[in-house]
Amino acid sequence: MTETRQLHINVNILNAGVFGGSWRVPENDPLSAYTLEHYVGIARAAEAARLDAVFLADGPGLDPDLTHRPGNSFEPSVLLARLAAETRSIGLIGTFSSSYNDADELAVRLAGLDVASGGRVGWNVVTTAGSIVPRNFGRPGEPDHGARYERASAVTSRVIATWAGQAGAAPAPTSPQGRPVLVQAGASKDGIALAGEHAEVIFTAAQTIEEALANRRAVDEQAARFGRRPEQVAILPGLSTVIGSTESEALARRQLLAELVPLPYALGRLGAQLGFDLTAVDLDSPVPRDALPAPEDAGGSQTFYRLVLGIIDREQPTYRQLLRKLGGGAGHRIVVGTPEQIADDIETWHRAGAADGFNVMPDALPSGFDDFAQQVIPELQRRGLFRTEYTGSTLREHLGLPVQPPLLAAPPVLAGTW
Template sequence: MTRQLHLNVNILNAGVFGGSWRYPGTDALASYGIEHYTAIAKKAEAAKLDAVFLADGPSLDPSIRHRTGNNLEPSTVLARVAAQTERIGLIGTLSSSYNDPVEIARRLGDLDYVSGGRFGWNVVTTAGPVAARNFGRTDEPDHGLRYRRAATVVEQVVAAWAGRTELRSPQGRPVVVQAGGSTDGKRLAARVGEVIFSADQDIEKARAFRNELRSGAAEFGRNPDEIVVLPGLSTVLGSTEAEAKRRRDLLDDLLPDAYARDRLAGQLGFSLDGLADDEPIPAALLRDPAETSGSQTFNRVVRDIIDRERPTLRQLLKKLSGGGGHRIIVGTPEQVADDIEQWFRFGAADGFNIMPDVLPSGFDDFADHLVPELRRRDLFRTEYDGTTLRDHLGIGLPAVRAVDRSSLVSAK
């Protein structure tokens, strides 16, 4: 069978752009209601996407002052989505730092069963002091400690799923999804990840990342062909190139400046106060990504942009547009399909975690115009071949690693 793309849609409140909630015709408060998520999921299922994905964090993000957020807990939302759909995969984020493995195994195992084998768990280690304070801690756990705990938590959860004798789903157990570009993150992905979300702006680096993960999986005794790497991709579509560029320009104009600055400061690990808009960020302020305690992945992505393009602060804020660092493509469905096809055939991606600019309109454009173009190129399915998330991804059940149930690393 011809190798084809895997596509998820990230239902990120009003869209990945920081000003998406202000886009004309958009309901800024839609992400506070369940219908926002179920409607997009139904559209994704009609387009035969692999899955819908919900990001989350166990805290109230201070950026709520500047934009709407993800406001409903993922497993709650996905239970409702499961009841209103039949085939689409359901991937939800739950923290390995601030959740108990026994509770995760029960909750997500039951969701996988009641959904007919469609669930995936996006494992995150939860960087940032805001979440730590939410759990009564003075600061976030050390980066290495978070990932050691994550490895142990995942192995205990997977062992619990594998040990079920009742309420077993058709796919055996949920799919383990993970994202991490740091040394610790890549090792965790190679050890336990089945679907890997990534963030790369450069096609060569993306291919090297995918090859590194596949080699790492083989070192752990895993089949590298059952590692599905999905870079994040934001799409801005128009019926003409000029129309798409106008849409992007408007989104840049709608971006709350304070939100963009706070987000970039968080990624870089220092305040932007006092820096000149029309000058590059001083090199003396930049730190090696490995020295940061927060998200090393997005720190690295932003540092790569700075090193490669030498943008002014204003140019960098515009390039990121509050989206965090995932690659943004602006153009017609044919132009965006050209880019997707290039990355896929080059071996830089097995597919993409699609992050539409605005929801729902940006995803409507993707499903109605870009998906048909991908099908014309024989790059994407026209029908589902199976009923489970593992069926859609074309992966089986990896062996269960032996775990020491007394070895759970405390995140304190």
């Protein structure tokens, strides 16, 4: 009998939770995301459940508008250092912008974290879209999509070369995993090319198994083009979970979460994705698909724009229905049900080859993750789909990825510094 492939599961500690109103759920402290104890507690619970890693999303921006939900309260490298000291085995993945970080400084910072953690660090490589961040750096506006990805490729290559001692600096300190794991999120043509070139773990936003399989084929083709083996690239879609002890309880919680999302926040998020102001729109009118630009012509994140277009094409929703579908702007696939039903969904995607695992984004933190760790993980373990103990000590070992030797090729020259 063929051995069942083991799932890889991370938890995304997205401040108070993935939903726009998650900080308002009655069982959680609305200000907990501004405390270290919040993140440490979730990381320890994730380690006790034997998850592969905790995942920190981030953008190098100081958004002045905290009217409708908390923001990210700690810079990732600072928080990862604390989590490394508070845990022993779980992986530690942080998001660091290729658009606004200096490659050589970032390489040294991540290498130091990797050594300090005993080889447990991963770097989620992202380009940064939006108007707030460039203003924080004294720039008049953001570069176009293609320029962001051109720089991302060059910055990532430079960071890898610096780790190998090929960028005019001494080699990075020795880590048990060789170098940090490279994670990438982005489903545009440029994003898939970057994933094929560098990524070892890919964080996707697929809504259907068919979308996920198409994305995997595209990534595999790009990986092969760069001389890489597709089986050494793990695909981990984002998965937002709403869990109840019964199906009706889960559906009632989903309804509560929809009601708790501040409408101005949800409209602002969706308007940013669609590219126009929605403050005066009739919420019960259909979203005008014909008025929306092609993904290649849209600004901001093409990944989430494509996701929204896919929902519009499949379901022809009103604005109100689309806002509810997106959880107030969260964007990732939402699964609602009992622990067994959540496990069924995870198993279906995994056995179809659509996912090697998931980047789990609980509805509200910490309560939603407590339910996942204490109820869904044991169900996956009973089915033989998830580990009951760690068999290694590094993130690469958890993910089944090889230790990476130094590169032999010279690093490219960085693209323009806009």
